[in-house]
Amino acid sequence: xTDNWDYVKTLAQxxxxxxxxxxxxxxxxxISEEPRAGLRPVxxxxxxxxxxxxxxxxxxxxxxxxxxxxxMSQLLEHPQNLAWIDLSFNDLPNIDPVLTTFHNLSVLYLxxxxxxxxxxxxxxxxxxxxxxxxxxxxxxxxEKGYRQYVLSILPRITTFDFSGVxxxxxxTATIWRRMNVKPKKVRIKRDNF
Numbered sequence: 001x002t003d004n005w006d007y008v009k010t011l012a013q014x015x016x017x018x019x020x021x022x023x024x025x026x027x028x029x030x031i032s033e034e035p036r037a038g039l040r041p042v043x044x045x046x047x048x049x050x051x052x053x054x055x056x057x058x059x060x061x062x063x064x065x066x067x068x069x070x071x072m073s074q075l076l077e078h079p080q081n082l083a084w085i086d087l088s089f090n091d092l093p094n095i096d097p098v099l100t101t102f103h104n105l106s107v108l109y110l111x112x113x114x115x116x117x118x119x120x121x122x123x124x125x126x127x128x129x130x131x132x133x134x135x136x137x138x139x140x141x142x143e144k145g146y147r148q149y150v151l152s153i154l155p156r157i158t159t160f161d162f163s164g165v166x167x168x169x170x171x172t173a174t175i176w177r178r179m180n181v182k183p184k185k186v187r188i189k190r191d192n193f
Contacts, residue, residue, distance in 0.1 A: 014042060014043055014050075014051055014052040014053065014054070015038045015039070015040050015041075015042055015052065015054070016038075016042075016052055016054035016055055016056045016084065016086070017035050017042055017050045017052050017054065017055050017056070017075060017076070018035050018036040018038060018056040019033055019035055019036070019055070019056060019057045019060070020036060020056045020057065020058045020059050020060070020086070021036070021058075021059045021060070022036075022060055023060060023061060024057065024060040024061065024062060025060075025061050025062065026062075026066070026067075027057075027062065027065055027066060027067050027068050027071045028066075028067050028071055030057070030071050030075060031071060031074055031075065035050075044077075045077040047077070049074075049075060049076055049077040050075055050076050050077065051076075051077050051078075052076065053078075053081050053082055053083040053084060053104070054082075054083065054084035054085075054086075054107075055072070055075075055076075055082065055084070055085050055086070056086040057085070057086065057087055057090070058086045058087060058088040058089050058090070058109065059088070059089040059090075060089075060090050061090065061091055062087070062090040062091060062092060063090070063091040063092060063093065063114075064092070064096065065087075065092070065096040065098050065099070068096065068098045068099075069098055069101060072102075079102075080102070080103075080104065081104050082102045082104060082105060083104050083105060083106045083107065083129070084105075084106065084107040084108075085099070085102070085105065085107070085108055085109070086109040087108075087109060087110055087113070088109040088110060088111045088112050088113070088134065088137075089111070089112035089113070089137075090112075090113055091113065091114055092110065092113040092114060092115065093113075093114045093115065093116065094115060094117070094120050095110065095115065095120040095121065095123050095124060097123055099123070099124070099127075100123055100124065100126045100127055102127075103127065103128060103129070104129055105127050105129060105130055106129045106130060106131050106132065107130075107131070107132040107133075108124070108127075108130060108132070108133050108134075109133075109134045110133070110134060110135050110138070111134040111135060111136045111137045111138065111161070112136075112137040112138070113137070113138050114138065114139065115135065115138040115139065115140050116138075116139045116140060117140065118140045118143045118146065118149055118150075120140070121135070121140075121149070121150050121153050121154065122153055124153070124154055125153050125154060128156075130154065130156060130157065131156060131157060131158045131159065132157070132158065132159035132160075133150070133154065133157055133159070133160055133161075134160075134161050135150065135160075135161060136161045147160070147161070
């Protein structure tokens with residue numbers, strides 16, 4: 001048992017598999033993409049799969065997570081240990097239920113997406129280890145009682161939105177949201193002569 005725990009702790013220290021800024025449209029494209037090189041290389045198993053618990057897929061153009069589980073199984077040696085996912089600055093309109101299948105997920109970044117319905121957050125209540133969540137820069141941020149609602153649905157959250165996120169991240173998320181929200185139709189008042 002101790003050897004297994006040491007192995008899990010070692011995996012947690014591995015750098016993330018980084019697919020950020022790759023213009024990825026579909027999750028399946030990750031299989032053919034080469035991850036970004038970091039300061040430390042990601043260790044791989046004898047089968048060539050990554051030995052990390054973290055994945056960065058931020059700043060792409062994803063609008064759904066079709067085949068997410070299958071893709072993670074092809075990329076990661078132990079996908080069930082996935083603990084950290086960064087899907088920020090994509091075009092995701094909702095929180096895909098596939099994320100709730102990763103029961104070890106403790107950090108989830110979803111800021112700067114297109115999530116409109118506050119009730120989407122309800123899906124995350126089934127994640128027992130989720131402690132850090134970002135949702136700012138989504139249209140739901142404008143809903144009355146947004147912060148209170150999220151924290152009532154997810155009382156285990158210790159870091160929500162702004163903690164651990166830089167001022168520049170908040171500015172970028174706000175700009176991103178403004179760029180991706182469709183403008184309201186303006187009615188022109190005409191004088192009747």
